[in-house]
Amino acid sequence: MERVFAEYLIETPYEVEQAAAVLAGEQSSGTFVSVPGETEELKKRFAARVEDIQLLDLADEPSIPGGSIPGKKYQKARVKVSWSVENFGYNLPVLISTLQGNLYEITQFTGLKLMDFEVSDSFQNHFKGPKFGIKGSKLSCGVTDRPMIGTIIKPSIGMSVEETATLVKSLIDAGIDFIKDDELMGSAANSFFDDRVKAIMKVIRDNEQKTGKKVMYAFNISDEIDEMQRKYDLIVKEEGSCAMISINSVGLSGTKKICDQGELVIHGHRNGWGMLNRHPLLGIEFPAYQKIQRLAGVDQLHVNGIQNKFWESDDSVVTSIKSCLKPFLGGNEILPVVSSGQWGGQAVETYRRTQTTDLLYMAGGGILAHPMGPKAGVNALQQAWTGAVDGLSVEETALKYPEFAASVKKFSK
Known part of the structure; x- marks a missing residue:
């Protein structure tokens, strides 16, 4: 048996x-x-x-x-x-x-x-695993031999629909691959979900018509199950490609219900993770946790990042990334989402220790607070990963690329 x-x-x-x-x-x-x-x-x-x-x-x-x-x-x-x-x-x-x-x-x-x-x-x-996973996520954004470069709408909450759409346009013009709602943003008093989706997707569709590139935006649909389904359907109607779920908040069955729809990439945000893992002798380790999410069908899953702003060690982050890339169920791997206090300076160590570019590499302040502006922030991350894959040090990459050099000056301390 x-x-x-x-x-x-x-x-x-x-x-x-x-x-x-x-x-x-x-x-x-x-x-x-x-x-x-x-x-x-x-x-x-x-x-x-x-x-x-x-x-x-x-x-x-x-x-x-x-x-x-x-x-x-x-x-x-x-x-x-x-x-x-x-x-x-x-x-x-x-x-x-x-x-x-x-x-x-x-x-x-x-x-x-x-x-x-x-x-x-x-x-x-009985469980097909992530429908899109690494390959589908990268293909959707037209990314091949580097990580997807992404960011989070900041401030996390408080921006109007119009302000958010304007920021999204500037990020798209800067060459971003992926943008997401913060997990704190659902349907706020000055940014109702439906209005935000329609405004942002218009910007994304307009850019796709002009350039052929469709930026992935992860709209936070975390809610009661019926309302999540309604929000999901709206994203599909507006020709979006991704929905975000706070997987620990909506629960396993809620997550699987949405994943089973199969029309959108599902970005799994693990907020609350420390409650499950931070004590060394209580809870669950990430290799087990990510398998549960793969059984549910999640396509992208947060893993924290090297030299992150939280408590998790670099060794733990590396273990998490590698566990996402291991075969499971014979299907697609789940895309590791590297985030938390990231900028281009961590790319060298991340690549050295994982030897992969199959990542969604996200920086909030690392892009939006770049001294030369968001476009330079996106460029600096792309340059950082080019340097990392080419075997260059942070210092050598900074000598080669002015945008990355400016980010080193701003963020390295």
Whole structure:
């Protein structure tokens, strides 16, 4: 019988084998006591199995509250558990409830994090993954041998429809590939969603007629499911190419419902990610998280960026980018969206560590606050990536390109 495998990082004051058995029981056929219906035949078919345990270091104090025992040490370990596909079929919410359900509340654990999981080959028949992914996103914008260069409308909220459309035109004239609403922008008092879509898409269509290039704009449709569908349909009607969803806010089923429509590239914004990941022994690691989003069908997913403005380390960002590029379900990869305090100066290190240009590289202030204006800001990012791929250092690239040199002077500190 086909099985799904999950790997956890755990911490426990109990015997690790006992704690792992509790996890497997709680997340399948068992409970805290034996019940009459839990026959040996049932357990053989539906009980989760502990497949592997690797002991790590011991700690003197628990990583998170609850479950501590005075005088005990706290053992960390990597634990692999598996379930029969029969337990949940191809029901994505039930699969995630199994992988990430009540196990976080079990008293045997003073730390628990889902690190990664693997599904069986049959999932390819039920989940098609991202429809557009890397290839479709880049093709839509006419980008081939470099990252897509993108930006975010700033200020995040407060600009009128007319002001936003004017800014979009200036960014398009500057040569941008991708623009998005901020996640805080839905339908504000002075920028109703419908009005904003119509005004921006007119600018995009006019430019496409003149130049043949269709800039991708990710309109934030995050809302109740029926209203998301209405907003989605409006973007399609206005000949848009992308919709953005705050995936942690609208939920897995809401995200999948929109992805299943299949007419627009879906830009997945992961705001709230720190709540799921920031503690080293609680939540979920990105390699597992991005697989959930790929099962739902998200095409583009934020991964933070090298030398970012947030808490996440460069090593973590590199792991996230590489995990997006690994084959999964046999379909399109999900496009890593590099953002958070980015400008051209991080391109060299990003390329050195990932060896890929299959990215959406986004800079807000790095473009809009460029001392020579937004057009120079876009040019500077393109120059930075040309230099990175050519093996040039930041200093060597700055000597070659004046726009990039100006950004180094402005942003390098």
